[in-house]
Amino acid sequence: xxxxxxxDNKDExxxxxxxxxxxxxxxxxxxxxxxxxxxxxxxxxxxxxVGLPMEFLADKCDVVFLKAAGGRAVTLGAQLGLQVYxxxxxxxxxxxxxxxxxxxxxxxxxxxxxx
Numbered sequence: 001x002x003x004x005x006x007x008d009n010k011d012e013x014x015x016x017x018x019x020x021x022x023x024x025x026x027x028x029x030x031x032x033x034x035x036x037x038x039x040x041x042x043x044x045x046x047x048x049x050v051g052l053p054m055e056f057l058a059d060k061c062d063v064v065f066l067k068a069a070g071g072r073a074v075t076l077g078a079q080l081g082l083q084v085y086x087x088x089x090x091x092x093x094x095x096x097x098x099x100x101x102x103x104x105x106x107x108x109x110x111x112x113x114x115x
Contacts (some may be wrong), residue, residue, distance in 0.1 A: 003030045003099075004061040005092055006053075010039050013093040021069035022046040022053040028092050029060055037092075054080055065095055065104060074107045 006018035007026040018024030023046050029038045043049035044056040054076040057064060064077055065088040077084040084107040088095040098104050 001032055001063060002061040003032065003063045003065060003096075004028065004057045005030065005065045005088060005095055006042075006067070007039065007092065012037065012039070013091065015039065015092045017065075017067050017088045017090060017092065017095055019067060021066050021073055027057065027060075030092075030096060052076060054082065058082060065099065066107065069107075077107070 005028040006021045006024040007015040007028055008018045008024060009015050010026050015026070015028060022044060024042055025047070026039050027042060029040060030036070040060070042053070042056070044051055044053040046053060049056065052073070054064070054073055058080040061082070063083040063085065065085050067088045074084055085099065085104040086107045087098060087104040089098070
């Protein structure tokens with residue numbers, strides 16, 4: 001499976017998870033089968049591109065790990081067939097460890113920021 005994580009910087013495994021999902025400059029795409037990492041620029045409409053952030057990621061991953069996002073992002077992710085998890089924090093490496101340890105939880109509408 002492929003997992004997307006919003007990032008504030010481009011520092012490979014030590015990259016910091018972004019506070020606000022749609023406005024981060026980068027996304028990490030981690031493939032757990034090959035344990036490979038691809039860091040891509042955020043080209044969604046929030047960064048001057050096309051499509052909402054979840055739409056931008058829909059063909060690049062199966063799962064999205066978030067620290068925070070609006071309720072609309074959580075809902076749209078589910079509509080697009082993406083699994084969305086909350087609780088991403090610290091570095092990219094930390095977040096993947098949290099997921100493997102079962103410390104992230106599947107997002108619900110109540111998890112979305114009210115903005």
